[in-house]
Amino acid sequence: MATAAATATAAALATGRFDAARARADFPILAREVNGRPLVYLDSAASAQRPRAVIAAVDHYETHLHANVHRGVHTLSQAATEAFEGARERVRRFLNARSTKEIIFTRGTTEAINLVAQSYARPHLAPGDEILVTWLEHHANIVPWQMVCAATGATLRVAPIDERGELRFDEFQALLSPRTKLVATAHVSNALGTVLPVKQIVAAAHARGIPVLLDGAQAVAHGGADVQALDCDFYAFSGHKLYGPTGIGMLYGREALLREMPPWQGGGDMILSVTFEGSTWNDLPWKFEAGTPNMSGAVGLAAAIDYLEGLGPQAVHAHEQRLLAKATAAALEIPGLRIIGTASDKAAVLSFTIEGIHPHDLGTILDHEGVAIRTGHHCAMPVMDFFKVAATARASFACYNVDGDVDRLIAALHAAREVFA
Numbered sequence: 001m002a003t004a005a006a007t008a009t010a011a012a013l014a015t016g017r018f019d020a021a022r023a024r025a026d027f028p029i030l031a032r033e034v035n036g037r038p039l040v041y042l043d044s045a046a047s048a049q050r051p052r053a054v055i056a057a058v059d060h061y062e063t064h065l066h067a068n069v070h071r072g073v074h075t076l077s078q079a080a081t082e083a084f085e086g087a088r089e090r091v092r093r094f095l096n097a098r099s100t101k102e103i104i105f106t107r108g109t110t111e112a113i114n115l116v117a118q119s120y121a122r123p124h125l126a127p128g129d130e131i132l133v134t135w136l137e138h139h140a141n142i143v144p145w146q147m148v149c150a151a152t153g154a155t156l157r158v159a160p161i162d163e164r165g166e167l168r169f170d171e172f173q174a175l176l177s178p179r180t181k182l183v184a185t186a187h188v189s190n191a192l193g194t195v196l197p198v199k200q201i202v203a204a205a206h207a208r209g210i211p212v213l214l215d216g217a218q219a220v221a222h223g224g225a226d227v228q229a230l231d232c233d234f235y236a237f238s239g240h241k242l243y244g245p246t247g248i249g250m251l252y253g254r255e256a257l258l259r260e261m262p263p264w265q266g267g268g269d270m271i272l273s274v275t276f277e278g279s280t281w282n283d284l285p286w287k288f289e290a291g292t293p294n295m296s297g298a299v300g301l302a303a304a305i306d307y308l309e310g311l312g313p314q315a316v317h318a319h320e321q322r323l324l325a326k327a328t329a330a331a332l333e334i335p336g337l338r339i340i341g342t343a344s345d346k347a348a349v350l351s352f353t354i355e356g357i358h359p360h361d362l363g364t365i366l367d368h369e370g371v372a373i374r375t376g377h378h379c380a381m382p383v384m385d386f387f388k389v390a391a392t393a394r395a396s397f398a399c400y401n402v403d404g405d406v407d408r409l410i411a412a413l414h415a416a417r418e419v420f421a
């Protein structure tokens, strides 16, 4: 565990409040300046920054442990295998999965969802069958289903949302039918911050015998996920949204389902035997991990989980919620500002437009002030269509953001309005 994280936790316990300034000091990149101003990083929903503990864990792996995994008897190969498989156990514990057989390392959320689309959905789909998603999805939870529907003759159905950006649960339920072969939904929307009622979604789908995939990319760093409590069948997330490295993520799958699924990529590591007549598959989870995996990424991800759990995920969540409330209240004072996504249960995402200023111009002006926000469609074009906007500006908060960051954001937005007034 990171010492600084432990210190921050102790401080939080002592004061009754999460010490974000201390957490911030764990992230070296946040000490840099951008355009001559101290950086205010409000783009963690796109990719969070890495604490020193993660950078050090990756560095330690690269410096002392690296060799290829699973194939060697030599010391380094065994050390690398231990580090990699140890990281899998760390992820299992984080998600409260029953077994490491259920934890498959992927490049990220996108690859995890594609794995389920190709390996679970594709063999189960026939013309007339349906996959049900919601209107809130990131493209990563839309396009793989469109591709698999095009290949099988199945149909993609979409459960609608309301003007607050909440799922219309009655309509979602009404769309469940004997034709529905899988429900795939975000746990938390990246464009709006909406937290979906995933337990009710799972219960409603399971009542009809339909499995559920949850896209947890935006959820895991902001309250976490317990796959047994959620009772979902698949859960996907990316390391880089959780203070970990890029190029690593994972798919949780219920063992009984994974066992029945064919591999989706062939190659080394995923086989038990190969002849030119045919091959047999390795056990779970390696059946789904063809080729040399991202070992340093997995080690970094495990360190990121240690770091977050050292801070206390609930304390971080409460801190982010406080920043969101403060930013929301202050933003509403800005004339012409419209918040896109006003769900009653939101993660730390503030999406908005300001009348008369294109979000990209806003992003550029804020960048001049050293304030990093994201502007665009956030890979959720249907959400933009629903709200009849081409793009939004989005500020997202993480453990290392402090009240002063919100103040700088709001001041920069007021300044931007002056420019365009």
Ligand code: 7TS
Binding pocket: 045, 046, 047, 107, 108, 109, 110, 111, 138, 140, 141, 186, 188, 189, 190, 191, 215, 216, 217, 218, 238, 374, 378, 379
């Ligand atoms: N699902 C959700 C809900 C996401 O927010 C993202 C990335 C993905 C899937 C894809 O994750 P990847 O790691 O495989 O790329 N979201 C964003 C975002 O909001 N801005 O940039 C990336």
